[in-house]
Amino acid sequence: MDFLAAVTEIIGPANVLSAPEDIAPYSVDWRGSYKGTPTAVLRPNTTGQVSALIKCCAEAQVAVVPAGGRTGLAGAAVPLANGPKSVVLSLERLNRIRDIDARDFSIVAEAGCVVQHVQQAAAEAGRLFPIQWGAQGTAQIGGMLSTNAGGIRTLRWGNARELVLGLEVVLPDGRVLDDLRRVRKDNSGYALRHLFIGGEGTLGVITAAAMRLQPALKRVETAYVAVPSPDAALSLFSRMMESGADVIAFELCANFCMEMAAKHGVGLRIPLPLESPWYVMVELSAAHESIPLRDIMEGTLGEAMEAGEVLDAAIADSEAQRQMIWKIREDYPDCSRRDSPAIGTDTAVPVSAVPEFLRIAERELKARWPEGRMAAIGHAGDGNIHLSLHAPEGLMDRPTWVARAAGMEPMINAIAVSLGGSFSAEHGIGQSKRHAMATHKNPVAMDIMRLVKNALDPEGLMNPGKVLP
Numbered sequence: 042m043d044f045l046a047a048v049t050e051i052i053g054p055a056n057v058l059s060a061p062e063d064i065a066p067y068s069v070d071w072r073g074s075y076k077g078t079p080t081a082v083l084r085p086n087t088t089g090q091v092s093a094l095i096k097c098c099a100e101a102q103v104a105v106v107p108a109g110g111r112t113g114l115a116g117a118a119v120p121l122a123n124g125p126k127s128v129v130l131s132l133e134r135l136n137r138i139r140d141i142d143a144r145d146f147s148i149v150a151e152a153g154c155v156v157q158h159v160q161q162a163a164a165e166a167g168r169l170f171p172i173q174w175g176a177q178g179t180a181q182i183g184g185m186l187s188t189n190a191g192g193i194r195t196l197r198w199g200n201a202r203e204l205v206l207g208l209e210v211v212l213p214d215g216r217v218l219d220d221l222r223r224v225r226k227d228n229s230g231y232a233l234r235h236l237f238i239g240g241e242g243t244l245g246v247i248t249a250a251a252m253r254l255q256p257a258l259k260r261v262e263t264a265y266v267a268v269p270s271p272d273a274a275l276s277l278f279s280r281m282m283e284s285g286a287d288v289i290a291f292e293l294c295a296n297f298c299m300e301m302a303a304k305h306g307v308g309l310r311i312p313l314p315l316e317s318p319w320y321v322m323v324e325l326s327a328a329h330e331s332i333p334l335r336d337i338m339e340g341t342l343g344e345a346m347e348a349g350e351v352l353d354a355a356i357a358d359s360e361a362q363r364q365m366i367w368k369i370r371e372d373y374p375d376c377s378r379r380d381s382p383a384i385g386t387d388t389a390v391p392v393s394a395v396p397e398f399l400r401i402a403e404r405e406l407k408a409r410w411p412e413g414r415m416a417a418i419g420h421a422g423d424g425n426i427h428l429s430l431h432a433p434e435g436l437m438d439r440p441t442w443v444a445r446a447a448g449m450e451p452m453i454n455a456i457a458v459s460l461g462g463s464f465s466a467e468h469g470i471g472q473s474k475r476h477a478m479a480t481h482k483n484p485v486a487m488d489i490m491r492l493v494k495n496a497l498d499p500e501g502l503m504n505p506g507k508v509l510p
Contacts (some may be wrong), residue, residue: 044101048083050126051093056134058082067129070119071111072378075472077104077120078387079129086134088209088217095246096215098128105130108185109152112176114433115471117241121506132183135248141166146254147206149225152183152247158275159252171198171289175371178239183247189239191467193218197289197326197420198255200467201238208234209249210311213498223251240247241469242504244497252507256257256328262286262338263324263363267317267352271396274321274421276350277341284341286334289323290423292370293296293395297431298377298418302369304411305376305422309369312355312362321421322366373418377429382439383416384446385429386453387474390462392424401456402428412436426464428453454481479510 042050045473046100049057049100058064059081069076080103084089098105106128108118120127135153142148150159154168156177163170172185175191184190198204206225210218220234237245268274274293281288293398303311313320321354325334338356345351357363376385390398406415412433419426429448432442454464454477464477466469478487494501 044097044103045081047097047101047143048081048094051097052083052085052090054416056084058084064129067108067111067117067131070113070116072114074339075116075119075122075324077124077127079120082129082131084131084134088135088211091130091132091135091211091246091248091405092215092217092406094130095211095213099214099500102126102500102502103128104505105242105246106504107183107187107246107416108430108469109181109187110155110176110179113183113184113188113471114181114385114468115473116505117190117469117471118184119194119472121472124506130246132181132182132246135183135277139249139467140161142223143168143254143342145223146249146256147249148254149221149223150182151249152181152186154182155184156180156182163254165259165364166254166447168178169257170213170252172201172204175374186238186247186250187241188247188469189467191420191423193290193292193367193420193424193426195420196468197287197290202235204252205234205238205250206253207251208237208247209235210245210247212245213500218245219253221249234472235484239469241471241474241507243494243508246503255339258326258328260327260332260334261363262323262334263357263366264338264342264354265312265366266321266323266342266354267313268319268321268350269317270319271399271421273350274319274347275393275462277321277323277345277397278422280345280350281325284337286325286327286332286337288323288422289326291321292368293417293421293426294320294322294370294373295415296320297414298373298416299417300474301370301380302373302376305379306369306372309372309493310365311369312366313353317352322370334508355411373390377416377431381414381431381434383429383431384443384449386450386464387425387426387466387468388429388453388457388464389423389425390457390460392422393426394460394462395426396461398426398456398460399428402453405452405456406430409458410449413446413449425463451477451480474509475506475508477510478508
């Protein structure tokens with residue numbers, strides 16, 4: 042029996058896509074940056090089927106590229122353009138929420154569950170699934186975990202890794218690691234789940250996860266704040282953290298980013314005039330209605346204004362206004378792409394180093410590409426700044442600009458690492474940052490990673506050409 046016949050026997054002909062028009066959406070990342078054509082797209086709907094398919098691929102020496110919502114920014118869910126024979130293993134049909142336990146503050150969801158659907162299920166149970174970012178309406182749990190995704194609430198509840206209690210994983214030989222226990226304390230040996238979180242499918246395929254929930258937010262206050270500088274923003278952040286309220290989001294945005302949002306956004310209303318060089322979006326929360334969040338927000342902003350750390354502020358007076366503030370943030374990436382070609386980065390530095398990072402980056406970018414336009418936006422509360430360099434307005438197509446400013450990303454990565462930071466904060470490594478792994482990752486760490494990879498996947502069939510250089 043040939044390979045396609047064998048996998049068809051496992052999941053049926055409707056779930057083995059091989060026609061060019063059917064596999065086309067799985068052959069390119071959503072930005073069009075990475076392209077690679079698989080032999081087929083396989084769409085199982087049970088862990089047992091995933092296991093059988095992985096065994097079949099191992100026997101036929103066919104590489105496996107796991108895929109979820111395919112919203113990633115590093116090319117991890119796309120086969121290599123000139124890589125080995127491969128299939129895309131789409132987890133989209135593993136989309137069941139297996140269990141939700143409000144008293145245990147936990148949920149068990151399969152890898153193909155859309156993140157937003159998990160958030161909704163938690164809300165219906167009176168709980169909060171706290172991770173939040175712009176792609177949550179399309180991104181899936183498996184991809185979220187495989188890239189250790191972050192988002193705007195990382196400063197309060199951590200990256201995806203911190204939410205995981207247990208995993209179910211299909212290993213490269215087809216065996217199933219069933220570690221879906223929801224206990225909070227377990228010191229019975231190595232915490233194996235952490236091998237697969239952030240592993241981008243190179244060590245196995247996550248099929249389900251047991252994850253933490255939080256109490257529902259009973260009070261939320263959100264403000265859009267004009268600040269004179271990143272230093273001032275960091276002073277405001279300290280005040281907010283010391284205010285007694287839970288700070289669940291603290292975003293820093295350059296004026297240029299807000300100008301692009303105002304110009305290209307659909308239905309966006311910027312709360313303040315675009316007269317400040319920097320803006321902050323800050324959100325406070327409480328799990329009890331008696332906590333005077335509004336007073337805390339107003340008082341903290343007032344103190345910061347007296348100290349010269351705040352120039353102006355708009356506090357949301359309704360849920361619609363609050364959602365508009367976050368819509369600006371979540372729609373910004375699309376607005377940025379509409380504006381002009383750009384080269385982006387995904388760096389993180391210690392929170393206290395954010396102002397210095399931005400000062401050095403701006404100086405070096407102006408020195409090397411004076412015609413470029415720097416955009417900086419990100420999660421200042423956890424040190425993750427997405428810095429990009431845009432082409433001169435209307436002067437260049439993307440390939441030309443990428444070639445002209447090709448050294449931008451390595452330069453910004455080096456600046457972040459020199460300040461004790463990372464060249465990859467929340468988007469993963471995929472294909473795009475393998476060069477940075479070779480340049481910046483500790484060689485002992487690289488040796489250990491290769492030992493783990495060779496032990497679990499000696500044939501190198503799991504998502505080849507990703508993560509490891």
